Amino acid sequence: MSNDARTQIRTFITTKFPDVTFSDEEDIFALGFVNSLFAMELVMFIEKAFGTRIPNEELHLGNFRSVALMADLVARQTSAAVG
Amino acid sequence: MKAETRSGPAGLAEVRRFVDLEIAPHANAFERAEWIPREVLSRVAELDLWAPFLPSEFGGAGMDMVTLGRVHEEIGRGCSSLRSLLTVHSMVSASVHRWGDQAQQEKWLRALACGEKLGAFCLTEPDRSGSDATAEGTTAVRDQDGWVLNGTKKWITGGQVADLFMVFATTGSGMCTFLVEADRPGVRVTALPHVAGTTASMLALVEFTDVRLEPSALLGPQGWAAGTVMTNALGLGRYSVACGAVGIIRAAIDACAEYTSVRSAGGVPLRDLPHVRQMMSGMVTARDAGRLLCERAGALSDAGDPATIMATWVAKYHASKAAVQAAGDAVQIHGANGFSPEHPVGRLYRDSKVTEVIEGSTQVQELTIAAEAYREVAQ
Known part of the structure; x- marks a missing residue:
C-alpha cells in the first residue's frame, strides 16, 4: 500500500507541477509551490483516492510535508478503517 | 423559525x-x-x-x-x-x-x-482587504478556561439576524476558527445600512470585545490546516454565488423578454430590434454556459474530486462577470425605466456587481485561473 500510495500521491503532485523535482522524503512546502488552494486539493485527493476521511487531529503540516509522510498518513488511516 | x-x-x-x-x-x-x-x-x-x-x-x-x-x-x-x-x-x-x-x-x-x-461567516475585517484573508486583526488568546476573543469583522452577510458566527482569528499557532453565539457577552452587532448591492442581506459590523469562549468553541484543526477550513467554506460559498449569478442572468432575460414584448420604439416592438436580439442572445448563451460550468463544479464536488476547486473558480468567474454584463444590458434595454424601482433590472445590476467582489474577486480569480493555465501548458 505504502509504495502504491507514494506513487499515486507523487503522480497527483507532478501532474499539477511538472517542473518541480523532489524526492519522496523532501519537504515539498519548503519548495514554495504549495499554496492554500493546493493544500486543500491534496487533502481532497487523499480522501478520494484512498477512500478515507482524514480526522482533524491528523490534519497538521507534519503529515503533509513529504510524499513519504502523506503515504504514512494514508497507511494509518486505511489500517484504522479495517482494524 | x-x-x-x-x-x-x-x-x-x-x-x-x-x-x-x-x-x-x-x-x-x-x-x-x-x-x-x-x-x-x-x-x-x-x-x-x-x-x-x-x-x-x-x-x-x-x-x-x-x-x-x-x-x-x-x-x-x-x-x-x-x-x-x-x-x-x-x-x-x-x-x-x-x-x-x-x-x-x-x-x-x-x-x-x-x-x-x-449562521454567518466572519472573515473580512475593517482595515484589511477581504482578499487578504489572514484575519490578523482579530485575536483569540488561550487561557485556563478557554479562549478570549477580540476584534472586529465587517460586511458580515446575515449578521443582523444570525445566531451563530463562524469567526476566523489568529492565535499563537496561526489562524483558527471559532463558533461564537451571537448572544454571548461582548458580541456587538451593528447594521450596515445603504449598501449598494444585496441591500437586504442584513449586513453587519460585528465586534468582539473580550468574548469568553469555552475550549469547545474551536472548530477544526489549528495551525496550517486551519486554512483548509477557510478554503473549504469559501469553495462552497463561491459555488453558491456562481449559481446565484446564473439566477440573476435568468431574471434579466425574463424581465427583458417581458418588457421588450410590450414596449415599442418608432412603432417597432423592442423585441424586433437587432441590437435587443443581440443582447438577449448574449444573455441566453451566458446563462447556459454558466449553468453548465456550475453543474460541472457541482458534479466534481459530489464525486469528491479535487478538480472541483478549480472548476468552481472558473464557474464563479464566468457567471459573475456574465451576470454583470447581462444585468447591465437589461438596464440598457429598459432605458430610463431600468433605473426605476418599478422594474427589477436596476436591483439585478446592483446585486450582480456584488458577485464579482465576494468569495474571491474577479481579479483574484484571474490570478488563480491564469496560474492554472500556465501549469497546464507546462505539462
Whole structure:
C-alpha cells in the first residue's frame, strides 16, 4: 500500500507541477509551490483516492510535508478503517 | 423559525413556485426596506432549504451539490439578498459538519438544518482587504478556561439576524476558527445600512470585545490546516454565488423578454430590434454556459474530486462577470425605466456587481485561473 500510495500521491503532485523535482522524503512546502488552494486539493485527493476521511487531529503540516509522510498518513488511516 | 414536518426539501418545481409567488414580486421591496421579513426566512425553513445537503441524521436530506446549485440558482433568480443568506448559512453548516467534533455537530447541525439557528461567516475585517484573508486583526488568546476573543469583522452577510458566527482569528499557532453565539457577552452587532448591492442581506459590523469562549468553541484543526477550513467554506460559498449569478442572468432575460414584448420604439416592438436580439442572445448563451460550468463544479464536488476547486473558480468567474454584463444590458434595454424601482433590472445590476467582489474577486480569480493555465501548458 505504502509504495502504491507514494506513487499515486507523487503522480497527483507532478501532474499539477511538472517542473518541480523532489524526492519522496523532501519537504515539498519548503519548495514554495504549495499554496492554500493546493493544500486543500491534496487533502481532497487523499480522501478520494484512498477512500478515507482524514480526522482533524491528523490534519497538521507534519503529515503533509513529504510524499513519504502523506503515504504514512494514508497507511494509518486505511489500517484504522479495517482494524 | 422551526420548520414544519416534511418528507424532505422542496423539489425544484416547488422552489420555482416559491420564488415566482413569494420572492421575486417582493424583492424590490426587500431592497428598499434593507430587510427580509422573518416570515420569508420561515418559509425557507418550511421548504427545508437552509441546509438540505446535511445528512438525514442531522436533519438534512443529503442533497447533492448539483441539485443544491439549482436551488441557489432559483433563489438567486428571485432575490440575491436571500441567496446570500443561504450562501453564508450553507458555509457555516457545511463547516460544522466537515470539521466539527461530535459534540459540536450534535449541538448545532439540527438547528442549522431546520433554520432554527442561522449562521454567518466572519472573515473580512475593517482595515484589511477581504482578499487578504489572514484575519490578523482579530485575536483569540488561550487561557485556563478557554479562549478570549477580540476584534472586529465587517460586511458580515446575515449578521443582523444570525445566531451563530463562524469567526476566523489568529492565535499563537496561526489562524483558527471559532463558533461564537451571537448572544454571548461582548458580541456587538451593528447594521450596515445603504449598501449598494444585496441591500437586504442584513449586513453587519460585528465586534468582539473580550468574548469568553469555552475550549469547545474551536472548530477544526489549528495551525496550517486551519486554512483548509477557510478554503473549504469559501469553495462552497463561491459555488453558491456562481449559481446565484446564473439566477440573476435568468431574471434579466425574463424581465427583458417581458418588457421588450410590450414596449415599442418608432412603432417597432423592442423585441424586433437587432441590437435587443443581440443582447438577449448574449444573455441566453451566458446563462447556459454558466449553468453548465456550475453543474460541472457541482458534479466534481459530489464525486469528491479535487478538480472541483478549480472548476468552481472558473464557474464563479464566468457567471459573475456574465451576470454583470447581462444585468447591465437589461438596464440598457429598459432605458430610463431600468433605473426605476418599478422594474427589477436596476436591483439585478446592483446585486450582480456584488458577485464579482465576494468569495474571491474577479481579479483574484484571474490570478488563480491564469496560474492554472500556465501549469497546464507546462505539462
